[in-house]
Amino acid sequence: MHDTPLIGPYNPDDVLAWEQDGPRTARQFLSDVTRLAELLPNRPTVLNLATSRYEFLVGFAAAILRRQLTLLPQSRAPQTLCRIAGDYPDSYGLTDREETIEGIESVSIQPRGGLAPWPDEIPRVPLNQVVAIAFTSGSTGQPMPNKKTWGALTAVAHATGSRLGIKGGERAVVVATVPHQHMFGLEASVMLPIMHGLVMHAGRPLFPADIRSALVDVTGQRILVTTPLHLHACVTEGVRVPPVALILSATAPLSRALAQEAERHFQAEVHEIFGFAEAGSVAERRTIDGDSWRPLDGVRVVQDQTSWMVHAEYLPAPVPVPDRITVDARGMFVVHGRGADQINIAGHRVSLGDLNQKLLGIDGVHDGVFFLPEEGTDLVTRLMAFVVAPGKTSEEIQRALRTHIDPVFLPRPLVCVPSLPRNATGKLPRESVSELARQWLAGQRHGA
Amino acid sequence: MSQLSLLEQDIAKLIVETLKLKVEPATIQPEAVLFGDGLGLDSIDALELSLAISQTYGYQLKSSDPEITVIFSSLRALANAIEKNRTK
Numbered sequence: 001m002h003d004t005p006l007i008g009p010y011n012p013d014d015v016l017a018w019e020q021d022g023p024r025t026a027r028q029f030l031s032d033v034t035r036l037a038e039l040l041p042n043r044p045t046v047l048n049l050a051t052s053r054y055e056f057l058v059g060f061a062a063a064i065l066r067r068q069l070t071l072l073p074q075s076r077a078p079q080t081l082c083r084i085a086g087d088y089p090d091s092y093g094l095t096d097r098e099e100t101i102e103g104i105e106s107v108s109i110q111p112r113g114g115l116a117p118w119p120d121e122i123p124r125v126p127l128n129q130v131v132a133i134a135f136t137s138g139s140t141g142q143p144m145p146n147k148k149t150w151g152a153l154t155a156v157a158h159a160t161g162s163r164l165g166i167k168g169g170e171r172a173v174v175v176a177t178v179p180h181q182h183m184f185g186l187e188a189s190v191m192l193p194i195m196h197g198l199v200m201h202a203g204r205p206l207f208p209a210d211i212r213s214a215l216v217d218v219t220g221q222r223i224l225v226t227t228p229l230h231l232h233a234c235v236t237e238g239v240r241v242p243p244v245a246l247i248l249s250a251t252a253p254l255s256r257a258l259a260q261e262a263e264r265h266f267q268a269e270v271h272e273i274f275g276f277a278e279a280g281s282v283a284e285r286r287t288i289d290g291d292s293w294r295p296l297d298g299v300r301v302v303q304d305q306t307s308w309m310v311h312a313e314y315l316p317a318p319v320p321v322p323d324r325i326t327v328d329a330r331g332m333f334v335v336h337g338r339g340a341d342q343i344n345i346a347g348h349r350v351s352l353g354d355l356n357q358k359l360l361g362i363d364g365v366h367d368g369v370f371f372l373p374e375e376g377t378d379l380v381t382r383l384m385a386f387v388v389a390p391g392k393t394s395e396e397i398q399r400a401l402r403t404h405i406d407p408v409f410l411p412r413p414l415v416c417v418p419s420l421p422r423n424a425t426g427k428l429p430r431e432s433v434s435e436l437a438r439q440w441l442a443g444q445r446h447g448a
Numbered sequence: 449m450s451q452l453s454l455l456e457q458d459i460a461k462l463i464v465e466t467l468k469l470k471v472e473p474a475t476i477q478p479e480a481v482l483f484g485d486g487l488g489l490d491s492i493d494a495l496e497l498s499l500a501i502s503q504t505y506g507y508q509l510k511s512s513d514p515e516i517t518v519i520f521s522s523l524r525a526l527a528n529a530i531e532k533n534r535t536k
Contacts, residue, residue: 206495210510237499
């Protein structure tokens with residue numbers, strides 16, 4: 001099998017997506033994709049910034065049929081988009097609003113139009129065709145590209161579906177709070193439904209009341225694809241929700257206590273996915289059952305000389321696991337923490353080295369360092385930064401940083417200091433920065 | 449010196465405490481934008497803030513509310529919306 005159909009088991013009039021203004025059938029979808037594919041410029045790469053999950057999918061599918069690669073930037077920060085567009089100079093943008101990216105030609109996804117006849121055969125896509133590039137943060141400040149083949153995306157969708165007992169034909173509806181441009185969002189809220197003939201909700205609910213509305217909007221079995229942050233918000237606010245068949249959470253570790261509460265609140269099993277952009281979804285667990293992760297079918301985690309590697313037939317080469325893990329005899333593993341330089345804030349992973357590079361690149365900054373305090377009781381633990389920049393205010397540096405990094409990484413607070421406690425070799429041990437942070441926080445409390 | 453109403457002062461304090469901002473609540477301009485360029489808040493802040501608002505004032509924000517961008521546009525707009533919708 002060298003190629004597979006673009007979508008899974010749908011009849012022409014099956015609903016494939018719920019948009020704000022109503023359903024989109026499989027027939028409508030294929031018509032929209034074919035029409036858009038004819039309109040796309042003849043370019044190799046595309047930045048798909050669509051806000052509607054359905055329109056993102058139409059753009060993604062049209063690009064695939066034109067053998068174009070969809071670029072998945074880590075954030076929509078203007079600087080990130082510009083840098084990626086600089087690295088892929090023949091790119092164009094796809095948008096569903098009046099949004100423009102400076103210096104990048106944009107095409108509007110306008111999937112409105114008549115119905116084309118249902119084709120004799122659903123378009124097929126070669127398994128080895130690279131369809132997307134997910135960017136991750138390297139330690140050098142340069143985004144690292146990770147190529148995703150159609151074979152990898154479809155294999156993960158099928159392995160996830162079979163692990164969760166999702167059957168085509170049951171026509172469950174996937175409601176997702178995660179962005180579709182994020183690797184987990186692409187896998188669980190776009191590829192998972194379309195490979196199983198499910199229905200996708202096109203929205204991206206944020207507040208608990210929005211999540212409730214989205215769940216109420218749709219009928220049939222509901223699958224909620226979300227994050228610990230949204231689960232926490234829903235449970236805390238106690239929104240009343242219609243019955244949910246299954247909850248799938250990822251992007252940050254879910255505590256067993258929150259998983260228990262969420263299972264009670266939604267009357268649904270809460271399963272978690274462990275994965276990272278370089279490898280995609282790797283393993284699954286039902287959080288209340290224990291800490292061990294069970295690799296998806298076809299995935300193995302194997303130790304080489306220096307680190308644990310993810311092996312799968314669809315990965316061109318084994319991929320190192322960025323976290324510290326131990327693997328048992330059955331191949332199941334427990335995650336103990338992040339790799340030394342890695343941090344994860346609300347599902348956005350970055351290397352501290354990368355952030356420090358960007359901080360040091362700002363005009364007027366002589367020295368500087370980011371620091372992640374011990375996780376407290378807050379919903380999200382934010383970074384701090386200590387900066388040596390004579391003559392600059394912390395507001396000025398924040399403003400400059402904002403154009404370079406994803407907003408979730410902006411330091412709270414950014415503290416200007418006369419110097420950093422570097423040691424004799426010029427190194428800045430974590431303990432020294434930690435002490436600096438402790439002193440600063442103590443001073444704040446004292447002053448308050 | 450502040451031109452903030454009492455409710456605006458309370459909400460300013462709630463924002464600063466919830467989001468650990470390094471600003472004096474009283475210095476937040478009532479008409480200045482909260483998100484994007486103003487205080488530079490993001491969608492996680494919006495979620496955290498919505499929880500704090502719901503717990504403090506019993507008002508559940510909804511982003512499908514056609515006026516959500518207005519409500520979140522400034523401290524004053526947020527205070528007006530809370531005044532209108534609060535249940536505690």
